[in-house]
Amino acid sequence: MGKINVIFPKNYDFNGVKTKLTIEVAGVPVVATIIRSTFTSDGAHMVLDIPKEIDADEFIKTMSQDGARAYVRALVTVDENECIQCGECCSACAYNALTLDADFNLVVNKDNCTGCRTCVDACPRRCITVY
Numbered sequence: 001m002g003k004i005n006v007i008f009p010k011n012y013d014f015n016g017v018k019t020k021l022t023i024e025v026a027g028v029p030v031v032a033t034i035i036r037s038t039f040t041s042d043g044a045h046m047v048l049d050i051p052k053e054i055d056a057d058e059f060i061k062t063m064s065q066d067g068a069r070a071y072v073r074a075l076v077t078v079d080e081n082e083c084i085q086c087g088e089c090c091s092a093c094a095y096n097a098l099t100l101d102a103d104f105n106l107v108v109n110k111d112n113c114t115g116c117r118t119c120v121d122a123c124p125r126r127c128i129t130v131y
């Protein structure tokens, strides 16, 4: 699976969609899983997981034709030189993207990161970046 950020325009027709969104990419229906959605005055901001065999660039191009803005999401990074292994970010992350191993070293699992940014504020060293 690959994670894609999409900003849908206010008038986008979700047709009752709640957890999965089917989008035709190059004539093939692609089922994307909605892993996060936030509705603002700009429209709907969503994080979608798409099947790994789907070309992300093609998916993004299709979304753009549909009036949405889409981009491959960059994920959490930690400045190891600043990190003091306190574990605050691990407690804050609801997705197990940040954990401490048995030796209390911080382990970053980017595949689990949804880009929610909760960890950024939780870090006392301000050494976490989420693009």
Ligand code: SF4
Pocket (backbone or CB within 6 Å): 076, 092, 093, 094, 095, 096, 097, 098, 112, 113, 114, 115, 116, 117, 118, 119, 120, 130
């Ligand atoms: S951005 Fe959210 S999901 Fe990603 S590591 Fe931070 S708290 Fe976890």
Ligand code: SF4
Pocket (backbone or CB within 6 Å): 078, 082, 083, 084, 085, 086, 087, 088, 089, 090, 106, 122, 123, 124, 125, 126, 127, 128
């Ligand atoms: S909260 Fe910051 S300093 Fe603490 S373990 Fe996480 S990244 Fe390191």
